[in-house]
Amino acid sequence: MRVEPQQLRAFLLDAGLVNEAQFSDVDKKAKKTHKRIEDVLVSEGLISETEILRLKAYILGIPFVNLEKEKISNEILRIIPEPIARSHNIIAFRKKGKSLEVAMLDPEDLNTIEFIKKKANLKILPRLTTPESIKNVLKQYQESLQVEFGEIISRNAKDIGQESILKKGKIKELLDEGVEEKEELEKQAKELPIIKIVDTLLKHAILQRASDIHIEPMEKEVLVRYRIDGILRDAMILPLATKSGIVARIKVLSNLKLDEHRLPQDGRFKIKLEEEYKYSIRVSILPVFNGEKAVMRLLSEESKGYTLEALGLRDETIRKS
Numbered sequence: 185m186r187v188e189p190q191q192l193r194a195f196l197l198d199a200g201l202v203n204e205a206q207f208s209d210v211d212k213k214a215k216k217t218h219k220r221i222e223d224v225l226v227s228e229g230l231i232s233e234t235e236i237l238r239l240k241a242y243i244l245g246i247p248f249v250n251l252e253k254e255k256i257s258n259e260i261l262r263i264i265p266e267p268i269a270r271s272h273n274i275i276a277f278r279k280k281g282k283s284l285e286v287a288m289l290d291p292e293d294l295n296t297i298e299f300i301k302k303k304a305n306l307k308i309l310p311r312l313t314t315p316e317s318i319k320n321v322l323k324q325y326q327e328s329l330q331v332e333f334g335e336i337i338s339r340n341a342k343d344i345g346q347e348s349i350l351k352k353g354k355i356k357e358l359l360d361e362g363v364e365e366k367e368e369l370e371k372q373a374k375e376l377p378i379i380k381i382v383d384t385l386l387k388h389a390i391l392q393r394a395s396d397i398h399i400e401p402m403e404k405e406v407l408v409r410y411r412i413d414g415i416l417r418d419a420m421i422l423p424l425a426t427k428s429g430i431v432a433r434i435k436v437l438s439n440l441k442l443d444e445h446r447l448p449q450d451g452r453f454k455i456k457l458e459e460e461y462k463y464s465i466r467v468s469i470l471p472v473f474n475g476e477k478a479v480m481r482l483l484s485e486e487s488k489g490y491t492l493e494a495l496g497l498r499d500e501t502i503r504k505s
Contacts, residue, residue: 186292187240189221195239202230234314241312249287251277251317258328263304266325266391272296275321282306287313287321325391337381337420366443373432373442381426382433386455386480388419390463395482399434401427401475431469431476438467446471454485462486 189211196202202210202225210228214221222236234250241248256277263276263284274288274296284306286297291310301308372378385408389397394410401407406422422430435442438451449469456462466481 187222187243191243192221192239195243196225196231199239201235201239206230237312237314244291244312246291247311249277249285249311249313249317251275251287251313252320254317254320256321256324261321261324261328263306264300266322267393268296268300269325270322270393273315273318274300275318276300277311277321279306283309285309285311287311287317289313289315289318337384337422369428369432369442370436372429373436375429378426378429378433381422382430382437386463386465386482389482392419397478397480397482399430399478399480400472401477403474406430427475431478434467434478434480435469437465440467440469445476 193207193211196207197204210221210224210230213219213228214224217224222240225231226233226236238248254277256275260276260279263279264274264286269275272288272293273290274286274293276284276286278285284300284304286300286308288296288310289312291312297308297310300306385397385399389410392410392412394412395414396411396416398409398411398416399406400409401424405424406427408419408422409416410419411417432442434440435449435451437453438449439453440449440451448471449467451467451469453465453467454463455465462485464483464485466483468479470477470479
């Protein structure tokens with residue numbers, strides 16, 4: 185399903201979008217710079233990117249869709265996991281019965297189409313779209329994630345806040361009576377709200393394609409940050425009442441000492457998100473002014489090295505090298 189240069193030439197000339205001399209000049213520049221003819225046509229201002237995509241869709245017999253201003257429901261959006269959608273530039277936008285319409289930039293990516301077909305158990309109907317359409321829909325993934333996980337975390341954090349107020353006096357009594365701090369921290373680490381918050385933070389970070397999670401206690405709150413594309417970004421704010429429970433939960437998962445607060449500790453654990461995502465988590469616990477800071481490095485066990493094609497090299501360049 186590739187548009188050959190001669191096919192493109194014939195349709196461009198027939199539609200009157202360029203003349204013979206212009207196409208010949210573009211062809212020479214494409215060969216000289218090792219670029220695709222359609223890329224040179226767009227860069228020279230002879231035709232817009234949308235027009236060239238519409239033309240390619242017509243030649244290939246694939247419908248063209250523009251989703252630059254479309255709002256996709258979360259139910260449809262979630263059929264294709266965000267990491268797959270982002271890495272392969274493919275998104276689901278409409279479902280009718282057992283058929284799923286997907287918009288993509290590369291209709292030749294048959295492996296991804298087959299993967300989604302097996303995962304969703306639906307008939308996949310590919311559609312060609314623009315990069316701006318893909319960007320618009322990818323933003324909706326982040327918006328829905330923030331709403332979904334924000335509600336889960338805030339709800340559970342509120343429960344912890346209420347429980348901590350109720351238990352505050354009792355905990356103090358227990359500690360005064362000589363009950364070890366370790367036992368109390370183990371109890372906090374096993375509380376359902378704390379487990380949900382830590383699990384949600386990990387899932388949220390993985391779906392956001394973060395490489396690191398930083399959880400740092402501040403004076404009046406707990407700051408959570410993700411490192412995405414090398415940049416540390418603020419992700420969310422949690423109540424201060426969650427501080428000790430979250431760190432205790434991470435220590436339990438990493439098999440670290442719960443009652444050690446003065447020295448740095450390092451550990452690791454593994455998690456599995458759905459069927460296709462397995463991660464090794466490297467953990468560092470560091471003492472800071474307001475308590476303990478937890479840093480988690482997310483390492484995918486499914487990651488593979490990039491091919492030359494994935495790095496952006498064209499077939500012609502690879503053959504010459």
